[in-house]
Amino acid sequence: MAAVKSKNTAPEIIARRAAHRLGLRFRIHGRGLPGRPDMVLPKHRTVIFVNGCFWHGHEGCDRSRLPKSNVAFWTEKISRNRLRDSRSRTRLEEMGWRVIILWECEIRTLEAASARISVEMPLTRRRSAGGSKSIATKVGRTKRSTEKPPAISKLPTKLSRRRLSR
Numbered sequence: 095m096a097a098v099k100s101k102n103t104a105p106e107i108i109a110r111r112a113a114h115r116l117g118l119r120f121r122i123h124g125r126g127l128p129g130r131p132d133m134v135l136p137k138h139r140t141v142i143f144v145n146g147c148f149w150h151g152h153e154g155c156d157r158s159r160l161p162k163s164n165v166a167f168w169t170e171k172i173s174r175n176r177l178r179d180s181r182s183r184t185r186l187e188e189m190g191w192r193v194i195i196l197w198e199c200e201i202r203t204l205e206a207a208s209a210r211i212s213v214e215m216p217l218t219r220r221r222s223a224g225g226s227k228s229i230a231t232k233v234g235r236t237k238r239s240t241e242k243p244p245a246i247s248k249l250p251t252k253l254s255r256r257r258l259s260r
């Protein structure tokens with residue numbers, strides 16, 4: 095994917111800010127991983143791709159409409175990109191990574207990007223659920239069953255429960 099777009103595009107920067115605001119730790123430009131994900135979150139075994147709608151052929155999206163000239167050329171080019179994307183995704187998933195795709199059109203604002211990432215990440219979903227006790231408890235339980243190191247996951251869970259029971 096890195097081959098078809100420049101680094102540090104506006105959507106990438108929004109996605110990074112959103113992840114940072116959610117308290118996620120990540121590296122950028124995952125060299126050595128299939129498709130070179132834009133963000134790598136090793137602690138969550140998660141990678142994030144920020145895809146431009148045109149270059150990556152976002153289906154049903156206005157921004158992915160092809161130019162009127164050289165239709166064959168563009169069709170071929172975009173479908174090759176899509177094929178490469180889907181192969182990278184498959185390989186990453188086989189390696190045990192969770193793959194999150196953020197489309198440029200979905201993350202026009204910081205709020206939208208935060209919401210999209212929260213939906214995909216169990217940890218941040220708990221945090222953004224905030225007020226409701228039942229949701230927090232439920233997700234806390236789910237969280238414990240994941241493969242995260244217990245020393246790290248236990249503490250915030252206990253803390254947030256104590257805070258909620260006040």
Ligand SMILES: [Zn+2]
Nearest residue numbers: 147152155199
């Ligand atoms: Zn789109």
